[in-house]
Amino acid sequence: MRLFQVRTVEEAVTVLRRYANVARPSRVCPLAEALGLAVARDILAPEDVPGFDRSTMDGFAVRASDTFGASEGLPAYLEVVGEVRMGEAPATALSPGQACRIATGGMLPAGADAVVMVEHTETVDERTVGVTRPVAPGENTVRRGDDIRAGEVLFAAGHRLRPQDVGLLAAAGVAEVPVLAPPRVGIITTGDEIVPVEQTPGPGQVRDVNSYTNAGLVAACGGVPVRYGIVRDDFDALYTAASRALAETDMVVVSGGSSVGTRDMTARVIDALGEPGVLFHGLAVRPGKPTIGAVVAGKPVIGLPGHPVSAMVVFDLIVRPLINPGERRLAVRARVSRQLRSAPGREDYVRVRLRRENGELVAEPILGKSGLIATMARADGLAVISLDSGGVEAGECVDVLLF
């Protein structure tokens, strides 16, 4: 057995990423089905958006210079030469001294460079409008390319598309998107004491929680969970299940077991799967110390603790960034409602429930032993007590990672 240094979360993710190298297949997908998928390559804008100068107000398209000096007392009188119809090119160009009715979104006629809001005009007669306030060139318009410039990178390879991103691609006319197949993640639960959810546990037995939370977390990150069920605490049984999962998926997550020596056995099984094998055994994190990080043939294999809460915390810290490397995740700041102790040299992740108090965000630690899954369901996120602090006092601010 090799000896491994205990890693921080940052070191763990870095070393796993260094060895992980899974080429996921890509395909071209209709835009309406692209939500939640990661783009396979940088997506460039094929054209300018908008493709023409548009009005952002209901009013009159004008030459701005014709309105200079206009006021309520001395309006600028312009000849109304028509109306821009929505979805059509204007019939005529504007000559000096002319104006054209236009609605929000309408195309500016040639010669016009600004729009006067209808509120700043007075109708004189059918052919004449009085402008009561001057506009600057460009005012109340968006110019061709203001929204999207042809050739600009809309999304970098790997970015996972949110609703607004799909909207941006629609605007740019990207009707078909090259996307990556979502990563398939094999899920194995080990433990002689674990029984399926449908089964009534006998004395000393507990139901399989981790298959469910891990599958749910994989799906929430945009991956496809593939379940390999409950495996006994036995080298051969675990080796067989893990080999199969490794062959069939892009990443494997093994959680449990809790019995003495099982964690070492899990590490030996993972190491036997192939090269480079186990990269670290032990995280400087509470809860989550007995975590195993490995890569086999370019695929990450993570051994999570058996305790459901520890497993969820470590999944959030280690597995999530592997499934969704492009995710931009920002901790929020909140004031802790009570003192939180920590040991230096270890990061503590404390389940907290957030609430508002006097306009501030307050993080209320949810107390409970790490095995208690109910504490996780009550939590909004994890407060981070950093490596080198001995804890935080009540009323101090902490970072909270939201679920």
Added chain:
Amino acid sequence: MRLFQVRTVEEAVTVLRRYANVARPSRVCPLAEALGLAVARDILAPEDVPGFDRSTMDGFAVRASDTFGASEGLPAYLEVVGEVRMGEAPATALSPGQACRIATGGMLPAGADAVVMVEHTETVDERTVGVTRPVAPGENTVRRGDDIRAGEVLFAAGHRLRPQDVGLLAAAGVAEVPVLAPPRVGIITTGDEIVPVEQTPGPGQVRDVNSYTNAGLVAACGGVPVRYGIVRDDFDALYTAASRALAETDMVVVSGGSSVGTRDMTARVIDALGEPGVLFHGLAVRPGKPTIGAVVAGKPVIGLPGHPVSAMVVFDLIVRPLINPGERRLAVRARVSRQLRSAPGREDYVRVRLRRENGELVAEPILGKSGLIATMARADGLAVISLDSGGVEAGECVDVLLF
């Protein structure tokens, strides 16, 4: 045409909820498929979890009173009478003066009331262990029912299940869950200038963005988007499409059009669909003023602005809480990097990008006209400038609703 008061977001959601009354069908679903669905009724825990007293450490199950006064210098010597095997009931009860090897998660033998961590013991011989530190009754154990108490409400009706919630149900043995069918939301885009994404816009035309963002937002909220395509700015065409959508779905969202008079036409169409019809026309919100709120035969019908960004903001504020009424949504606090002006009597929602600076969350406003969809793709959330403020100064803190 009736006259309507302009509403705040809170008033708008309240009045829509008062009239909305859609009975969604429920079904019983296997737990593995329940992620993201809303529970159809209160879910009670069928039994205590854990179902027995368990160890939370690797060590020795003991009677706590046998360890009182133990120290490094004067250990308490106990007779080792066996080992608890994982997943099995202990073979023997502990008598005074006895201890039993136990692993994390193991079932406490009768007579034991605490666990001594292995680190606080010394092995004397095969049959004797020395305890070098006393434990209190209950220490290093979880008791039957500590995690979940039989009969307690695990989730209230309407709660949408997250990964940790599915895990809690697994722990409690809820293998099948009564869930509500996700709400079906009909999506209509209107506007004579709108062309499908596949089509190259002619002069004055733009592509359909709102069908894509609205469908994506519906899906992200847990609803099922049903698209009814692009409809011309014409009373009969819109009435036909909206009637069909209303008959086939639980809620209808119409966005656009931008041309003068079209917004009034949309309101007239919605009002013609049935009772009670339009409840408000106008939101005290920027962007998003020209919003229409209606309920017809218990189903909400929302008229969103045509501008993609305004439509997304209003969707987030008005439609999201209708699709997912159980969502607990907390704004985070961030310091704004520059002054934001606002008019009193109106709520402003400013797109911001968040970043960390000196450990604090800073909200950087994304400047750009409301029609620019690119600004939405760059944003992490919306900073809220409240009704009665005239704005915020640079460096002040604001609430940010995260996307």
